[in-house]
Amino acid sequence: MSRRHDYRVTVRWSGDTGTGYRDYARDHDVVVEGKPVLAGSADPAFRGTPERWNPEELLLASLSQCHMLTFLSLCARADIAVTGYVDTASGVMREEPGNSGRFTEVVLRPEVTVADPAVVERAETLHQQAHDTCFIANSVNFPVRHEPTTTSS
Structure with a gap:
């Protein structure tokens, strides 16, 4: 018998700078209810923030x-x-x-x-x-x- 496990994650971004690809923010938050927020970004090779998880x-x-x-x-x-x-x-x-x-x-x-x-x-x-x-x-x-x-x- 198989069992189903459901997971929910919210990824929240608000980094629009209005200036296109080079300047929009890659930083975002990964949110799971009841847990610490995970600070995410793109890999630095893709213009992300090195201190955040990619x-x-x-x-x-x-x-x-x-x-x-x-x-x-x-x-x-x-x-x-x-x-x-x-x-x-x-x-x-x-x-x-x-x-x-x-x-x-x-x-x-x-x-x-x-x-x-x-x-x-x-x-x-x-x-x-x-x-x-x-x-x-x-x-x-x-x-x-x-x-x-x-x-x-």
């Missing part, structure tokens, strides 16, 4: 978060105590002629620490299952690779 960073963060949360769930179900997790993810987006572009790949590099040295190998194998079941990775049309390292504390 859609490309948010896509990369979503993929990294989804993999981590799925992996931690699998580890908890397998009685593997994870004591640390850091992912330094990267993505490649290619611009195409005609003002288009797309991501061509994302690489997740989770560095995982587990409490028991005996489960390091088992924890490593759970990354593939996490990848296969991650909701966000299953929703994109480009490769999402993972290069995990696992150690014990």
Whole structure:
């Protein structure tokens, strides 16, 4: 039986300067009721504000978060105590002629620490299952690779 999950986000912009492409503001707010407002903009390459989150960073963060949360769930179900997790993810987006572009790949590099040295190998194998079941990775049309390292504390 499938279950449906609905999400609502409001993106609010009011940056019209009346002077065309070069000068309109790219800054906007991403609003979800009951949560802190996320300050968004375009990537600086597209005249955005560097101090604000851009859609490309948010896509990369979503993929990294989804993999981590799925992996931690699998580890908890397998009685593997994870004591640390850091992912330094990267993505490649290619611009195409005609003002288009797309991501061509994302690489997740989770560095995982587990409490028991005996489960390091088992924890490593759970990354593939996490990848296969991650909701966000299953929703994109480009490769999402993972290069995990696992150690014990």
